[in-house]
Amino acid sequence: MKLGAAGRIEKPLLWLVITALSAAIFVADTVTDLEIAFAVLYVAVVLISVRTARPGAVMLVGAVCAVLTVVSYLLTRFGDPESGLANCGLSLLAIGATTYMALRIEAANIAARQAQAELAHMSRVMLVGELGTSIAHEVSQPLAAIAANGSAAIRWLGASPPNDGEARLALERIVEAAGRAGDVVGRVRNLAARTPSSQGPVDMAELVQETLALAQGEIRSSQIALRTELADDVPMVAGDRVQLQQVILNLVVNAIDAIKAGRADERDLLVSLSTDGEKITLSVRDSGVGLAPGSSDKVFDAFYSTKPGGMGVGLAISRSIVEAHGGAVYAAPNYPNGAVFGFTLPIREAKD
Known part of the structure; x- marks a missing residue:
């Protein structure tokens, strides 16, 4: 079907x-x-x-x-x-x-x-805003590479005699760097764009990788050790790609914030994806400050936030998105410290 x-x-x-x-x-x-x-x-x-x-x-x-x-x-x-x-x-x-x-x-x-x-x-735009500094850094790196390789190409072409081979390599590096910058901009544009909801087959493993690429700069600058455990046999799920990416990014950003507020010597983030044949499970485990006692049932409520100045809408929106896809969200303590947030989605037969 x-x-x-x-x-x-x-x-x-x-x-x-x-x-x-x-x-x-x-x-x-x-x-x-x-x-x-x-x-x-x-x-x-x-x-x-x-x-x-x-x-x-x-x-x-x-x-x-x-x-x-x-x-x-x-x-x-x-x-x-x-x-x-x-x-x-x-x-x-x-x-x-x-x-x-x-x-x-x-x-x-x-x-x-x-x-x-x-x-x-609005929540997606706020997420992009939170990652603004790291995203700018991700773009600035290939731009700096473009400038450096452009200058090198000019020098090689201005040499006597011109070194066409080295100039060609420099130009190829420019094209590669421009592609990396374009990928970053494209991911941000797709996430922040005001687009109507559309259902389609979603490769969750690929979506997790794309989402982590968006947050990579923030993860690196926060000196967080990122690990992924993505099962190879996870089938396609039926859903809205942008909405599901918003949920994953929100869980990752929250985990980053929790880790930054925790101990400096333990900064671990594990994102895992698995399936039992009936549903897929995505979890984000952090070594951050953890959940307050009795808060596991409240964190997905609207306007409930553990962050200073937080609006308390991100997780509530994530829950509504997941439930609209027929799934469920969950939160629990992560031992020995930190928290684990995640969601499950039913597996629906999906073909292009």
Whole structure:
């Protein structure tokens, strides 16, 4: 099954349920000889249509239900006409009110999703800001190499006779350094860009390496010993690459901050990735100051922060992202000192 097929299957099944239920209600409302507002059951159809997450679809289903109610009333040949008219009017009122409330609920959901996306983007920008100095250093190194090799190329070409071979090597080093600088800028741009959420196959091992490359300057300048244990058999997961990278980077940056606040002689950071066949587990272990007693259940709450001046939104956003991907976050003490933060994601069959 290709990635995204679940969504493509879910929607047709949803529409099949809506169609079948509407047809059943229409037939029952038309042939029954009971003088009851049977068409009020169309309210359930309208509520089911909310799962499409499309206001236009909700309006369409509400309109169709209203039309079926009127057609059923016109086709009914038995019973008291006045009672039938009253039941038809009651059903139309219930369908209209339900459709209106469903539209209001969906509008609120859309606004909430947009606000969450804005908050997540703000958190990513803040993460990039925290790494600003080390990122600038990562860019300045290849730029310095470009300048040095450019000067060398000019000297080799200005020699008598010109040394084309050495000049060519210097130019090749310039191209290589420019590529390294471009990679750093590209990773920062991809993380900080305001892009709509998109689902696709994600290679978590590759994503971990890219994320650590972003934080490499900060890790090196903080004199932290970084180790990685990335299993070779981790399959692709279904998810939003940028959002998952945000979660990993947030855990890594928090670990760096905790290590810097801890003992200077123990600065270890371990990032591991494994799978048990049903889920993948990513953990970030640090030798920092650790978790306060009883705080493991609070660290992912909104506006709870152990950092001086911290906003307490990074881990809360990370939890919402992971849970939206069907996973779970966790935090625990790391022995003999420090803490371990991580998350699990379900393995979904994903193919390009």
